[in-house]
Amino acid sequence: MKIAALDIGGTAVKSLLYTGQPVSQKEVSETPTNAFLGAETLMQTVQKILKSMGSFDRIAVSTAGQVNPVSGTILFATENLPGYTGTPVKRLLEEAFGVPVTVENDVNAAALGEAYFGAGKPYDSFLCLTYGTGIGGAIVQNGSIYHGASCAAGEFGHILTHAGGLPCTCGGHGCYEAYASAGALCRRVQEETGLQLSGREVFARLPKQPQLYQIVQDWIEEILWGLVSLIHAWNPPCVVLGGGIMNEPLILDRIRQKLPQTLMPNHRAVHLEKAALGNMAGLLGAVHLAEK
Ligand SMILES: [Zn+2]
Numbered sequence: 001m002k003i004a005a006l007d008i009g010g011t012a013v014k015s016l017l018y019t020g021q022p023v024s025q026k027e028v029s030e031t032p033t034n035a036f037l038g039a040e041t042l043m044q045t046v047q048k049i050l051k052s053m054g055s056f057d058r059i060a061v062s063t064a065g066q067v068n069p070v071s072g073t074i075l076f077a078t079e080n081l082p083g084y085t086g087t088p089v090k091r092l093l094e095e096a097f098g099v100p101v102t103v104e105n106d107v108n109a110a111a112l113g114e115a116y117f118g119a120g121k122p123y124d125s126f127l128c129l130t131y132g133t134g135i136g137g138a139i140v141q142n143g144s145i146y147h148g149a150s151c152a153a154g155e156f157g158h159i160l161t162h163a164g165g166l167p168c169t170c171g172g173h174g175c176y177e178a179y180a181s182a183g184a185l186c187r188r189v190q191e192e193t194g195l196q197l198s199g200r201e202v203f204a205r206l207p208k209q210p211q212l213y214q215i216v217q218d219w220i221e222e223i224l225w226g227l228v229s230l231i232h233a234w235n236p237p238c239v240v241l242g243g244g245i246m247n248e249p250l251i252l253d254r255i256r257q258k259l260p261q262t263l264m265p266n267h268r269a270v271h272l273e274k275a276a277l278g279n280m281a282g283l284l285g286a287v288h289l290a291e292k
Contacts, residue, residue, distance in 0.1 A: 060290035062109035062282035072103035111138035112285030242275030
């Protein structure tokens, strides 16, 4: 079975024709989303990409925004994708191509990718967190996504770790992502040193700039506090941590070292795994859903 897989994000639409063979990054194409042109143009772009992929039996979509996975409609998208809220992605693509279409939120799809092709393979259930500009989260339970009452479960970036603290993109104050995201690290570095650095640049400068070392240590503690709350609440066998910043070994090393001291004894067996699939996770998770 051939599956046309798409991962629709705020900056690019990634695409992959899956034929059941192992895939590599080289097979993934990227097309600019041009989100500012609006959702209708975006759906035209998506159709053009699909037409260029030749013949396929199913379409698998991973997309930014909150998704109703049954109707395949976008329940809510931020202004990163203007006008995208309410778009009936599944219906539009089924009408245009006459094949079954599955649609899932990109963070959930990435977690499923890790569950079936990556770091989550040994586990039936785990929590997945992605640290980038914000913090994305997903709950894999017995091999499926736990969606919650209104398809919005896993918003781990918005658990409160500093009630009444820094403002957050959600409109609240003191959310986890305002302190522990890669974006929060960069903001803190800028506030304290005046330097505008990416997360990767911060780590590259660590050996030469001890001042940055303390900021990074404090930031890793922030990551830890959120994980402690989530692990106590869910008692998962594993937590998968993703986002480019997690390629810095210092982060997971430090968390693994400190976590046991901060968890209740019967939670300490939890495994921490680094996400294995990088930016292919969403595509592969979407493929898994389409294959079912
Ligand atoms: Zn928030």
